Amino acid sequence: MAHPSPGAAPATPDGEQAETRERIVWVAMDEIAVGMFAHPLSSASFLIARKDQIRTLRETGAKGVFVDLAKSSPASLPEWARAMAGIKRETGAGAGAATPRVNRRAAAFDRARQVLTRSRAPMERLLRQARLGKTLEKKEVIDLVEEIAASVEQCASAIISLSRIKTVDTFTYLHSLAVCALMVNFARNAGFSRADVQELGMAGLLHDVGKTVVGSAILNKPGPLTPAEMTTMRTHAQAGHDILSRGGQFPATVLDVALHHHEKIDGTGYPHKLAGDAISVPARMAAIADVYDAVTSNRPYKEAWLPGESLADMFSWQGHFDTELMQTFIRSVGIYPVGSLVRLASERLALVIEQDEADLTRPLVRIFYSIPQREPVTITDLALAREQGDSILSREDPRKWGFLDWDRRWPEMIRLD
Ligand SMILES: [Fe+2]
Ligand SMILES: [Fe+2]
Structure with missing residues (x-):
């Protein structure tokens, strides 16, 4: 078990926890070899197939990388790592083949990702029909909302945080799905009935359907809109209401949200320049969910804001949102949303991996980096609500720490177990 390798993280062979944790080990750059499955902090995970890839890793200045023992070829591993991989196999199931430990969180993330992928074609079909002036089928909309609501029920943070990660190609449909998921989660937290939750989800899914009448040159313009373009953009609220009115299938709430989700308190x-209570509760809720998703997503003309910062910023905007509803919304996504990078009092960096209903300021975190040593440490999970010795000092910007492409990296880090 002992491994004399200089850069390697100390092993903590204390039962089951250590066993699962040690599938991913920190390997010093000297020991990196072809055949290892690497999880570098600065790029996507990959199997090292050629020597020049090791050189590239070295050139990043990293002192080592995380290596997945199970996915690496045994021959590539140093003696101590082979020993660790062997120990895992023996303790896994007592006898015979090891039973893979069910990783609930990874499974929830996989399922949420599947839901988002599967929903793409039907959502884009709905938008296409709207563009062609056809009546939208309520049944198709309900199927989509139900699937997203089920995913929110299973693990809200998985679908909410994954739908935040968008590209130019996927923005339109993912924004619809994201606002739907946020509205479902929001409504559940605010104590709405099941039927109302579904209706609010539907309103979220269709809130921007009127954008199908706005040209893509304006929608994807990399920069601020001219006053004329802004006027065109703003027609989407009325257009959405009109599209959804056709056929008379959709409830009043859904029409109202399409029309009024850009009103401010x-x-x-x-x-319509509605103020205060003249704006319905669903429209006030949608205004919050819509802006939260918009500012936390990458757009052609701006970098995404950090989720936690966005909540603090939005809360400070005078006269924009309903303050009480904003508080409920923050409770529903957490003060440190899943995927946030945080700095702990113990001078370590961690990823927020799960909310703790009992205390929103003390979520479950995955520690992976030592600040004084400026290098990764063996991954450890810490339930801050139950650990009085440590706490969150601040939210951190991943870019500041050189964790490039963080929005692709953290979902992978959450899956490690
Ligand atoms: Fe909108
Ligand atoms: Fe929107």
Whole structure:
């Protein structure tokens, strides 16, 4: 078990926890070899197939990388790592083949990702029909909402955080799915009935359906809109309402949200400059969910804001949102949303992997980096709500720490177990 390798993280062979944790080990750069499955902090995971890939890793300045023992060829591993891989096999199931430990969180993330992928074609079909002036089928919409609601029920943070990660190609449909998921989660937390939760989810899914009448040159413009373009953009609220009115299938709430999700509490929104209570609760909720998803997503013209910062910022905007609903929304996504990078009092960096209902300021975190040593440490999970010795000091910007492409990296890190 002992491994004399200089850069390697100390092993903690204390039962089951150590066993699962040690499938991923920190390997010093000197010991990196062809055949290892690497999880570098600065790029996507990959199987090292050629020597020049090792050189590239070295050139990043990293002192080593995380290596997945199970996915690496045994011959590539140093003696101590082979020993660790062997120990895992022996303790896995007592006798015979090891039973893979069910990783609930990884499974929830996989399922959420499947839901998002599967929903793409039907969502894009709905938008296409809207563009062609056809009546949208309520049944198709309900099927989509039900699938997303089921995913929210199983693990809200998985579908919410994954739908935040968008590209130019996937923005439109993912924004619809994200606002749907956020609305379902919001409504559940606010104590709405099951039927209302579904209706609010539907309203979220269709809130921007009117954007199908706005040209893509304006929708994807990399930069601020001119006043004329802004006027065109703003027509999407009324257009959405009109599209959804055709056929008379959709409930009033859904039409109302399409029309009024850009109204502001102080009466400066559009299209009707409604103020305060004149804006319905569903429209006030959608305004929050819509802006949260918009600011936390990458757009052609701006980098995404960090989820936690966005909540703090949005809370400080005077006259924009309903303050009480904003508080409920923050409770529903957490003060440190899943995927946030945080700095702990113990001078370590960690990834927020799960909310703790008992205390939103003390979520479950996955520690992976030592600040004084400026290098990764063996991954350890810590339930801050139950661990009085440590706490979150601040949210951190992953870019500042050189963790490039963080939005692709953290979902992978969550799967490690
Ligand atoms: Fe909108
Ligand atoms: Fe929107």
